[in-house]
Amino acid sequence: MGKRYWLMKSEPxxxxxxxxxxxxxxxxxxIRNYQARNxxxxxxxxxxxxxxxHSNAKPPGVAGLARVCRLxxxxxxxxxxxxxxxxxxxxxxxxxxWMVDVEYVETFPHLVSLQQLKDDAQLEDMMVTRRGSRLSxxxxxxxxxxxxxxxxxxx
DNA sequence: GCCAACGTTGGC
DNA sequence: GCCAACGTTGGC
Numbered sequence: 806m807g808k809r810y811w812l813m814k815s816e817p818x819x820x821x822x823x824x825x826x827x828x829x830x831x832x833x834x835x836i837r838n839y840q841a842r843n844x845x846x847x848x849x850x851x852x853x854x855x856x857x858x859h860s861n862a863k864p865p866g867v868a869g870l871a872r873v874c875r876l877x878x879x880x881x882x883x884x885x886x887x888x889x890x891x892x893x894x895x896x897x898x899x900x901x902x903w904m905v906d907v908e909y910v911e912t913f914p915h916l917v918s919l920q921q922l923k924d925d926a927q928l929e930d931m932m933v934t935r936r937g938s939r940l941s942x943x944x945x946x947x948x949x950x951x952x953x954x955x956x957x958x959x960x
Numbered sequence: 961g962c963c964a965a966c967g968t969t970g971g972c
Numbered sequence: 973g974c975c976a977a978c979g980t981t982g983g984c
Contacts (some may be wrong), residue, residue: 967978968979971977
């Protein structure tokens with residue numbers, strides 16, 4: 806399997822692309838949805854491209870690019886009682902939740918808003934534009950990746 | 961802050 | 973295995 810592309814949602818109030826730029830790289834902890842977990846655990850490879858999406862933002866949209874820089878490993882916050890991602894049903898011997906690390910690549914000079922994504926004919930069937938699409942990690946087609954990047958760089 | 965959409969839980 | 977109740981997501 807060659808390089809793949811993803812969209813990963815983060816609430817900027819919690820962790821924004823500026824935070825990732827400051828940190829250089831960070832673990833993507835707290836994913837508590839099985840479909841999203843499966844994408845990270847089973848499909849993400851080092852070097853895969855990430856559209857960094859700001860959810861619950863004004864406006865919501867793709868803020869820039871990141872890159873997967875570590876293969877999936879157990880999300881240890883799941884058994885950290887002090888973490889807000891603590892999951893009492895989790896057994897460290899049999900990890901239920903996984904995460905990858907991502908590294909900062911670039912911040913778009915123009916945030917590509919959800920409305921822009923919806924209005925763009927080339928992005929018609931992109932998953933994030935579908936109504937009720939709550940999945941916080943989604944696969945992205947190469948053509949969509951290229952189009953979103955172009956919009957973000959050129960406005 | 962509202963609420964529709966969706967995922968999970970748990971009784972049966 | 974059904975499904976009602978509940979919790980969360982996330983746009984608006």
